Amino acid sequence: MAKPLAPAAAPAPIVYVVDDDQSVRAALEDLLASMGMQVRAFDSIAAFLQHPREDAPACLVLDVRMPGQSGLEFHRQMASHGLALPVVFITGHGDIAMGVAAMKEGAIEFLTKPFRDQELLDAIHVGIERDRLRRRDDEAVDALRQRWALLNPGERAVVDGVVRGRLNKQIAGELGVSEITVKVRRANVMRKMQARTLVDLVRMYDRLGPG
Incomplete structure (x- = not known):
């Protein structure tokens, strides 16, 4: 072995x-x-x-x-x-x-x-x-950037809504998609960003900065 x-x-x-x-x-x-x-x-x-x-x-x-x-x-x-x-x-x-x-x-x-x-x-x-x-x-931020690059535009738009404190229903209305779509994108974001909680996700977003 x-x-x-x-x-x-x-x-x-x-x-x-x-x-x-x-x-x-x-x-x-x-x-x-x-x-x-x-x-x-x-x-x-x-x-x-x-x-x-x-x-x-x-x-x-x-x-x-x-x-x-x-x-x-x-x-x-x-x-x-x-x-x-x-x-x-x-x-x-x-x-x-x-x-x-x-x-x-x-x-x-x-x-x-x-x-x-x-x-x-x-x-x-x-x-x-x-x-x-x-x-x-710097290495931690680079790793976050690599994870962020895995998100598609729709998933990033959901993150933007989440960090602004919007509910799934509100995000769906802003994006013109169904609430189910928002939930799916949100789950994908959590998996790709390796975030255990929404607090983790917001902290990651803050470290990356806008954009």
Whole structure:
């Protein structure tokens, strides 16, 4: 009898480091590698952007001041590059106002050099866990989209009525079909969307958004 396939191992987390100081990059690579983490280090934001993203939970350790584009500026533009990585800032020239601004804009931490190794490691762990949760949520939404794609236009119209709190009779009147047809479509929707209750279905619809 064939043995069941073992579940695929979760991808190992990756830490991306962007700092124009070679000695800092080397020190961080050694530190993170000693903790069993995968590290990808770059001397500029441009070099980082040219590197293909890997399919794994990740965190970005980003120097604030570098030649060309600053880390703070890049952080504000990450979404336009399709990046949603948690960011830990490191800097040798930071101030309180700069740190507060970075944290308000979603940074995990703002560390001034020299910082303790454990401070950086703790921040990276928080970032990786946050990215792991984001990835899990994205996968769940993708699965919902795939189920939604199985619905035909009539079934989607029934869902629209259900989430607006309409009764089967009201939905039938709005769509110009029989109440039996609405019940059949509704049952098909529940099966295809794998929704156990109407509350489940409404929550799924809310996560997908309109359309």
